[in-house]
Amino acid sequence: MPVEKTEVLVVGAGQAGIAMSEHLRAYGIKHVVLERSRIAERWRSCRWDSLVANGPAWHDRFPGLDFSEDGPDDFVPKERVADYLADYASVIEAPIRCGVEVKEVRRNVGRTGFEVETSEGVIEPKP
């Protein structure tokens, strides 16, 4: 199977992966974000149903996008936090591939860098 090349590979499309993607895009760095499930999956299915964000919307939002259904002082329920993160990823056109799991990250032998084995093949980020 051919090895796909990219400059940077980000594992996970949660809050951190989406933020990382935004910064990489701002610097014009080619990258791919691999998400084994759905964007913000941990907020959707790995939290108590009653969870709300522990900070107000004005505090928890990313720059440039407000929570559409919630006021700035509201504590946003987890499903809408997940929706927000997915919306934000869409707005910034984050190159996220959902349903792709990272299985293993191996250090290259005899040269710098790493090789990433995923459920859909091997990707080699730039060393």
Ligand SMILES: Cc1cc2nc3c(=O)[nH]c(=O)nc-3n(C[C@H](O)[C@H](O)[C@H](O)COP(=O)(O)OP(=O)(O)OC[C@H]3O[C@@H](n4cnc5c(N)ncnc54)[C@H](O)[C@@H]3O)c2cc1C
């Ligand atoms: C109970 C709780 C409440 C919190 N409340 C708040 C809050 O109110 N406000 C706030 O700002 N922060 C809050 N946080 C902290 C933080 O914002 C969240 O934990 C946030 O989800 C962390 O984002 P993350 O991207 O680091 O990790 P995660 O959200 O865990 O995202 C990681 C992603 O990576 C994916 N992934 C994992 N392994 C692989 C793999 N091998 N291959 C491909 N994909 C993979 C997962 O499916 C997941 O989507 C809270 C945390 C907890 C635990």
